[in-house]
Amino acid sequence: MIDSPQKGRQHHARTMVAAGFRSYGPAEVLGPLDREQPEIRPDTVLVRVAASGVNPADWLLRSGRLRFVARSRLPFVPGADVAGVVEEVGRAVTRFRPGDAIYAMLPSVAGGGYAEYAAVAEGAVALAPPNLSLAEAAAVPLAALTALQALRDKAGLRAGNHVLINGASGGVGTFAVQIAKVMGARVTAASSGRNAGLVRGLGADEVIDYTRQDVTAGDIGYDVVLDAVNVLPVRRASRALRKGGAFVTVNPLIGMLSPGWLARFRGGRRVESVFVQPGGADLETIGAWISSGKVRPVVDRTYPLSEAAEAHRYSESKRARGKLVLVVDERFAAAESGRGV
Template identity: 45%
Template sequence: MQAVVFDRYGDIEVLQYREVEQPTIKPDELLVQVRASSVNPVDWKIRQGHLQLLSGFNFPRIVGSDISGVVVQVGQDVTRFQPGDEVYTFLNPLNGGACAQYCAVPESTAAIKPQNVTHAEAAAIPIAGLTALQALRDLGEIQAGKKVLINGASGGVGIFAVQIAKAMKAEVTGVCSAKNLNFVQSLGADIVLDYAEVDFTQQIQKYDIILDAVGKKNFADCENVLQTEGVYISTLPSFENLAPMFLSLFMSGKKAKLIVANANPSDLGSLRELIESGEVEPIVDRTYSLEEVAAAHAYSETGRAVGKIAISIEKVSSQ
């Protein structure tokens, strides 16, 4: 099968489009013909070697995490799926494997894809959508009427966070660049702030939840604009947030938390319901082919993408 792999950590030049061996599945896995993937910042950070203490040195490695595709084979212990099912989920980013014509997927992490979106749109959902959902619902304990601020509201996680928060009837403030203010407002944000003109950490307004979807503000920056029992949630681990996150485990009051998305069929099902109902829409900025993954990584690294970057993988005639 064709895949995009790298044999060492480095810049986009290490990415190679080449023939590799098709995966074999375990009894509890699905063999999925991948129809689309997407690019998340974690994908190129791993490729660059920033997480090599966790990702190790097992090469070659196929890049990518998000997948949407069609089940072509099921392991003997699989009970929820059959060949022909359209599924979506994400693979462990530390291992990768998504930017390929086929991948092995644990049954325990997969779900039926939303029926009203394309594979490219579905592949834009898993990591970003689950990060937003689990951050707001599980860590932030979002409720109707709560004041929520999304920093990085036009990015991959941000677009889902704004829409999910509105679906949960919260009052949403989105922070983004000037050129994306109208776009974020179109997603449902009640208030939009241009980060170059307004520093939300210096405002009088206080928030119940601050989701920093771009890792640009730490807990100390945001503490003064959190409500007494407010929650700051970051998508990126940082040294500055380690102490407050640790203290949050034991102390009441304002809390700092880190979101690490978990792929599970229940939450993917919740996202599917939101998408099929029209309350949440995946936004794809650009779509690249499998051969163009290096260019997709380069675009993601600019930080200018509005929504997600999709990778479309042509249907293959045989395994």
């Protein structure tokens, strides 16, 4: 258990430091904001945030490009990933208590993670893996949940399947390679040449350099193609599948535009898209793999919360290797997990 410096204090109507934006725009609009600490509800856990992971959705929201699908109330605090210490629990919460080191994904377009405190539904929370620092734990939730839900729920990946993971060096891709291996699949990973060593080190059986070769060429006939960076056209990805195989993309729109019945005309090849959902049970599954050393987060860079704009610029370059993390509280972020350690 980790003692919070403010344990026992009255949090209501207190202000906290956050990073956010008052108007949509480039990375420069992101800056410090004074916000009221979130209200705790009966089924929520108030978390003192040690660190928050950065995801492309954060800068898509900031840019305003998602404003027609996800209307953010301004000023807005981005951030879907948090790791930290439970400060207080709502009266209906049974699984957590103050001092627990936890990690969680907040609803993806709701934001709130780039802040000293976040309120999270109990069902979205899991104890942080004890062998990670809280900064490392913050790198896990959204990206790892996306990889798990894409491979297990959308693709229906089975032991012995052969899967192509495109974008294997990114946040989602680095988890997808490892999770596919845990699930017993053979993994062909596509990345640029400079990241070949990284993805091989994560367990990929073969690596294709997408800058030199069309990753969908050849007649391998994958059981599953996961496009973790949303660059493969459906037609090309489907061509790389065996009959009855599944193409899963991180572009949530493609699944809607390509209804399941179309698979009949494509030799049973399915086109699916993943739209990641928070989930404490899935984080427990991932946490067990992390605790046993089968999966690890790859953290490319960490930044103090005050440099959130710099982190967004790097993420927007689409060159990050694994995850970027904002450290909100340096002392907590370096600490290892609490209960269960």
